[in-house]
Amino acid sequence: MLFTIITVCFNSEMTIERTIQSVLNQTCQDYEYIIIDGASTDGTMDIVRKYEPLFQGRMRWISEKDQGIYDAMNKGIAHSSGEIIGILNSDDYYEKDALEKIAKAYHGEPY
DSSP: OOEEEEEEESSOTTTHHHHHHHHHTOSOOOEEEEEEEOOOSSSHHHHHHHHGGGGTTOEEEEEOOOSSHHHHHHHHHHTOOOSEEEEOOTTOOOOTTHHHHHHHHHTTOOO
C-alpha cells in the first residue's frame, strides 16, 4: 500500500462528504482511507457509512471519544500501513489526480 489517507473529524456533516468524495475519486487507487471520528453527535457517521461500501474494503473508520485532533491523528497513524501518510482534514479535499502526482514524484517520475 503506497498511501494512507487519514481524516479526523468531529461533527463534520456539513463538509465531510466532499472530502470523502475527493478520496474516492482519485485516479491513483493505491491507498487505504482511515476516518477517525471523535464520537460525532450529528450526521457525520451516517455519511461515512453511506460511502464505506464504495471503497471496496479500502476504508476503515473509528468513532469514539478522543483527546483532541492530535490524539485522533496519532490514532490514525497507528492504524496505517501505507508508505506515505496524508492527513486530509474533514473540510478539505484533494484534486482528482493529487495522489497520482505524489506517487510519480515519490518514484522519481515526471508528472
